[in-house]
Amino acid sequence: MHCHFIPELIFALNRPAYGVLLLSGNAAAIILFAAATATLVFLLFKLYIMNQKIRKEMMHVRKMENELIRVNKFLADFRKAIDLSNIISITDRKGIISYANDNFVKISGYAREELIGRKHSVINSGYHSREFWTNMWETIAAGKSWRNEVKNKAKDGSYYWVDTHIVPFLDENGRIQQFLSIRTDITQRKAAEEQLLALNRNLELRVSEKTKSLEEANLELMRMNQLMETVQKHARIGVWEYQVEEGTIFWSEELFMLYEAPRLNHMSLEETIRYTHPEHQGRVRKAIEDAISKGEPWDMEIKSITHLNNEIWVRSIGFATRENGRTVTLQGLAQDITRRKNAEMEIVTMNKILESHSQKLETINRELESFTYSVSHDLRAPLRSIYGYSEILKEDYESLLDEEGKKALDIVIRNAGRMGRLIDDLLEFSRMGRKGMEKSNVNIQQMVENIVNELAAHEKGRKLNFIIGAIEPAKADAQMLRQVWVNLISNAIKYTAKNPEPAIEIGSTANKEKATYFIKDNGIGFNMKYVGKLFEVFQRLHRADEFEGTGVGLAVAKRIVQRHGGEIWAEAEENKGATFYFTLPKTP
Amino acid sequence: MNDNNLVEILLVEDNPDDAGLTIRALKKSNLCNHLLHLRDGEEALSFLFSSDPANMHLKLILLDIKMPKVDGIEVLRKLKSDPVRKTIPVVALTSSKEERDIIESYQLGVNAYIVKPVNFDKFSAAVSELGHFWLGLNQPPVKDNP
Numbered sequence: 013m014h015c016h017f018i019p020e021l022i023f024a025l026n027r028p029a030y031g032v033l034l035l036s037g038n039a040a041a042i043i044l045f046a047a048a049t050a051t052l053v054f055l056l057f058k059l060y061i062m063n064q065k066i067r068k069e070m071m072h073v074r075k076m077e078n079e080l081i082r083v084n085k086f087l088a089d090f091r092k093a094i095d096l097s098n099i100i101s102i103t104d105r106k107g108i109i110s111y112a113n114d115n116f117v118k119i120s121g122y123a124r125e126e127l128i129g130r131k132h133s134v135i136n137s138g139y140h141s142r143e144f145w146t147n148m149w150e151t152i153a154a155g156k157s158w159r160n161e162v163k164n165k166a167k168d169g170s171y172y173w174v175d176t177h178i179v180p181f182l183d184e185n186g187r188i189q190q191f192l193s194i195r196t197d198i199t200q201r202k203a204a205e206e207q208l209l210a211l212n213r214n215l216e217l218r219v220s221e222k223t224k225s226l227e228e229a230n231l232e233l234m235r236m237n238q239l240m241e242t243v244q245k246h247a248r249i250g251v252w253e254y255q256v257e258e259g260t261i262f263w264s265e266e267l268f269m270l271y272e273a274p275r276l277n278h279m280s281l282e283e284t285i286r287y288t289h290p291e292h293q294g295r296v297r298k299a300i301e302d303a304i305s306k307g308e309p310w311d312m313e314i315k316s317i318t319h320l321n322n323e324i325w326v327r328s329i330g331f332a333t334r335e336n337g338r339t340v341t342l343q344g345l346a347q348d349i350t351r352r353k354n355a356e357m358e359i360v361t362m363n364k365i366l367e368s369h370s371q372k373l374e375t376i377n378r379e380l381e382s383f384t385y386s387v388s389h390d391l392r393a394p395l396r397s398i399y400g401y402s403e404i405l406k407e408d409y410e411s412l413l414d415e416e417g418k419k420a421l422d423i424v425i426r427n428a429g430r431m432g433r434l435i436d437d438l439l440e441f442s443r444m445g446r447k448g449m450e451k452s453n454v455n456i457q458q459m460v461e462n463i464v465n466e467l468a469a470h471e472k473g474r475k476l477n478f479i480i481g482a483i484e485p486a487k488a489d490a491q492m493l494r495q496v497w498v499n500l501i502s503n504a505i506k507y508t509a510k511n512p513e514p515a516i517e518i519g520s521t522a523n524k525e526k527a528t529y530f531i532k533d534n535g536i537g538f539n540m541k542y543v544g545k546l547f548e549v550f551q552r553l554h555r556a557d558e559f560e561g562t563g564v565g566l567a568v569a570k571r572i573v574q575r576h577g578g579e580i581w582a583e584a585e586e587n588k589g590a591t592f593y594f595t596l597p598k599t600p
Numbered sequence: 601m602n603d604n605n606l607v608e609i610l611l612v613e614d615n616p617d618d619a620g621l622t623i624r625a626l627k628k629s630n631l632c633n634h635l636l637h638l639r640d641g642e643e644a645l646s647f648l649f650s651s652d653p654a655n656m657h658l659k660l661i662l663l664d665i666k667m668p669k670v671d672g673i674e675v676l677r678k679l680k681s682d683p684v685r686k687t688i689p690v691v692a693l694t695s696s697k698e699e700r701d702i703i704e705s706y707q708l709g710v711n712a713y714i715v716k717p718v719n720f721d722k723f724s725a726a727v728s729e730l731g732h733f734w735l736g737l738n739q740p741p742v743k744d745n746p
Contacts, residue, residue, distance in 0.1 A: 392695045396718045397617035403720035404624065432718025439697060447699070 099174060099195035105188050107131050119174075119197060121167035132193075137171055139163040152180045152191060161198060173202035241265070248348035254281060256304060256339055270326070270348050272318040289315035289323065299330065304339045307332040313349060325353035384442050391435055399428035430562075434550075437564035441549060444571045449489040456493070456529070457483040460518055463497050467505055474514065476505065481519030484527035486596040492572045499565035500531050500592050506559055507590070508535035526578070526595045534589040546582055569594070608634035608659045608735065612644040612675065613693075614667040621720065622662065622693070625727035631735060641670025645678055653684045660734040662727075663710075665694040665701050673704055680709035689734050693727075 094100065095113050102111035112120075112127045120127065120135050127134070140163065151158040157179045164172055174195035181189045244250060250267025254260070261279045268275050271287050281300070288296045292314040299310035309331035316326045330344030402425045410418060457480075464478050486493070501516070508514035517532040538546070538553045545551040547570040552563040573580040573594045584590035609631065613619040619637050626632040634657070638644045644663070661679075665672035672692060680686045691712040692705045702713050714730060717723050 390695075392716070392718055393615055393618060396621065396695070396716060396720075396723065397615075399718050400621040400720040400723060401617070404621075429719055436697075436718075443697075443699070 094194070097196075099193075099197065101127075101132075101193045101195075103132060103191045103193070105190065107133075107191075110190065115197075116195075119166065119172055120164070121170075126167075135164040135166070137163045137165040139171075148178070152178050153188070155180050155182055155186065155188060161202070162195075163202075172197060172199040174198060245269075249345050250347075251345045252284075252343070254342040256341060267346060270318075270324070270346060271316070272320040272322065274319065287316050287318065289317050291315060296328070299328075300342070303330055303332045303342055307334045307339055310344075313353065324348055324350045326350075380442075381446065384439060387435065387439065392432065395428055395432050395435070399425060399432065402428065434562050434564075437562045437568075438549070441564050441568050441571065444492065444495070444568050444575075447492070449492065449575060451487050451489055453485060454488050454490045454493055455485050456497075456520075457485070459490070459494055460497055460501070463494065463501055464518075467498070467501055471505060474509075476508075477513070477515040479515065479517040481517070483518065483529065484520040484522045486527055488576055488596060489572075492575070496569045496572050496594065499569045500594075503565060503592075504531055504533040504535065504590075506535075506561070507537075507554075508533050509559070511535055522598075524598060526597050528593055528595045530591055530593045532589065532591040537584040537586050537588050537590045539586050540584060543582060543584070547580065606634050606657060607636040608657055609636070609731070610644065610647070610658060610661045611635060611637045612639075612641065612661065612667070612672065613637065613664045614639050615664070618664070618716065621723060622727055625724040626731055628724065629728035629731055631728070631731040640667045641672060641675045644675050645670060648675075648679065648685060649682075653688075656688075658688050660731070661688060661690045662693045662730075663690055665692055665696050665705070673701070673708065676705060676708045676710055691730055691734065693730075 095115075098113075099115040099119055100111070100113040101109055101116050103109050108129060108131055109127050110129075112124055116127065117124050122134070144160075148158050148160070157177065159175075159177045162174055162176045164174060166172060175198045177194045179192045179194070181192060183189050244264060244266040248266070248270060250270045251264045252267055253262040259280065261281060261284060263279070263284075265275075267273075273287070285293060285296055285300075295312065296314060299308075299312065302308040303310060309329070311327070311329045313325060313327050316324050318324055325348070327347045327349045328344065329346075330342055332339040333341045333343065402421055406418075406421055406425065410421075413421065460480060460483055464480065468476055468478070501518075504516045505514075508516065511534055513534075515534050518530070520527050520529045522528065536554070536559075542553050546553065547566045548563075549567040550563040551567075552561060554561075570580050573596070577597045578595040580592070580594040582590055582592045609626070611619060611622060613622065616639075619639075623632060623635065623637065626635065636647070638647060644661075663672045663675060672694065676690060676692070679688065679690065686709065689711045690709075691714060692701075692710050693714050693716060694701070695716050696702075697715050705713050711734075712730065714726055717726065
């Protein structure tokens with residue numbers, strides 16, 4: 013429109029100047045005319061110049077105008093591009109939203125009307141700290157732009173991350189007009205980051221766990237090693253390995269100690285064999301050969317010589333590891349068994365001594381037996397003569413003796429008889445110790461009843477009251493056991509002699525292991541303080557003139573019971589009676 | 601017929617005192633009319649094996665076991681392994697109560713085994729009883745050639 017304005021103006025100016033020229037006349041009029049013409053030309057010229065100037069100016073303006081249009085378009089494109097690619101909002105100084113672009117609406121889930129006029133805090137997730145926001149406000153209030161990654165909350169409660177750039181707009185005086193926020197959605201990146209972080213954390217945890225378990229395993233290994241070393245040391249066990257092909261030998265520390273050998277790194281098999289006592293080297297070589305050729309293991313006790321020439325005993329164990337039918341390595345151990353071996357040898361020696369002792373004992377026993385035999389024969393013979401001829405003296409020549417002589421003769425006869433009984437009992441006692449036992453199932457009930465009948469038959473003048481209960485059978489040597497009962501029952505009969513109403517009770521009790529037999533009388537009894545003497549040979553608790561006896565019966569009984577694996581004991585009270593007990597095992 | 605053939609009881613006993621007691625006991629029981637006392641096994645064997653058993657009237661041998669030179673066991677063995685003389689009753693009359701002597705004697709075929717008691721009364725009774733038994737009650741086997 014402006015471009016038509018300038019030629020019209022020039023036409024309007026030309027028209028009045030031409031009218032004045034027509035009104036003035038002649039010379040003067042000519043001069044005037046000339047002057048007027050000159051002025052007119054000048055004016056026309058000036059007008060032309062001006063016109064030219066305006067024309068130039070107009071061209072410039074037009075150029076400017078075009079430039080402006082181009083910039084405006086560029087800005088509009090720019091804004092459109094930013095708008096499309098970012099989340100844009102504009103707030104005033106107080107943070108109240110005045111503009112929100114489509115992206116903002118879309119990501120926040122709020123309608124534009126819900127955003128405009130409200131503060132940004134509407135999308136605050138509460139994730140960031142107070143300091144975080146303080147820092148933001150301080151930065152932008154100072155007119156500086158602020159950039160950070162912010163977690164926001166959408167209307168539906170979901171979260172999203174945005175890379176936020178806030179730029180304050182200032183007026184000419186440097187005062188803040190408003191804030192422009194440009195955000196890009198980094199939720200996915202953030203999620204990836206978090207996932208990565210979690211993954212990292214997990215990995216770290218696993219690594220640390222693995223490390224820990226590795227450390228523990230290491231510790232365990234160290235402990236095991238230490239234990240092995242300690243055990244080796246204390247058990248005096250050394251281990252070794254022999255690489256057959258390479259011919260190399262490994263010895264553990266303890267092995268060097270065992271053989272009191274210097275720690276050599278390289279030893280040949282031959283060198284190690286040399287520690288074996290020459291007597292046993294053959295066996296060792298054979299064992300190694302068999303292990304290499306056939307893979308046979310060995311375990312043997314060998315005499316060895318240490319580096320310092322001390323003789324030791326070693327238990328050597330070796331075994332082969334084979335690959336493709338060939339022995340690759342030999343491994344094994346050597347244990348110092350010198351002490352055990354010495355002890356064994358000591359035992360052997362002791363056994364030999366014991367054997368010779370027992371042989372001596374056997375000899376002594378035989379001697380004792382022959383002694384007993386000779387006592388049996390030789391001692392009884394003269395006694396029989398003393399007794400027999402004293403009797404003859406009495407029978408044939410008693411009339412020739414006075415009272416004193418008769419009394420003396422009686423004493424001789426009585427004592428010879430007593431000595432005979434002593435010898436007989438002693439022999440019986442010794443016989444019971446030596447006699448071979450023949451065990452069978454014995455009906456003790458029957459046995460006791462028979463004995464009671466027999467013995468009671470000799471006591472016709474007395475009114476003996478026997479109470480015989482049920483009596484357990486037993487596995488025993490019948491003859492010997494009979495002797496026990498005879499001795500105990502005759503004792504009971506003997507020691508109840510002074511009781512006008514003698515009562516003797518016999519019975520037994522039993523459990524799984526043993527049977528306990530008892531015989532109880534109401535006789536003279538004895539004082540329990542002498543009970544220890546009761547079962548000893550020739551020990552008597554009563555004077556000979558009170559009760560006859562040699563003091564062997566109970567000793568014989570004890571010997572027999574003990575030989576059967578049983579026990580015998582007694583309980584008594586003076587003048588009230590005694591009870592004798594003995595046991596016989598059920599499984600003899 | 602010599603005197604030996606009249607012997608009815610042969611006492612083999614090395615101890616003269618014991619022999620005295622035995623003989624007295626037998627005498628008291630009127631059993632000692634034809635008694636011969638020999639003092640050891642050697643004498644006994646030479647007596648027993650020197651005369652023809654067919655002519656012997658020997659009814660009992662009282663044999664001590666423990667004797668010098670040849671002992672009673674040996675006499676018993678020889679006697680009992682002789683097909684003819686083994687029928688002569690032999691009573692071991694001895695001090696020995698040893699089981700092995702008793703067992704061996706019986707194994708060799710002794711007819712009785714008596715342990716001489718120290719007590720003279722018992723001794724006398726024992727000797728008298730066995731004399732009566734073997735000489736009176738016991739029926740010897742019938743001889744082939746009476």
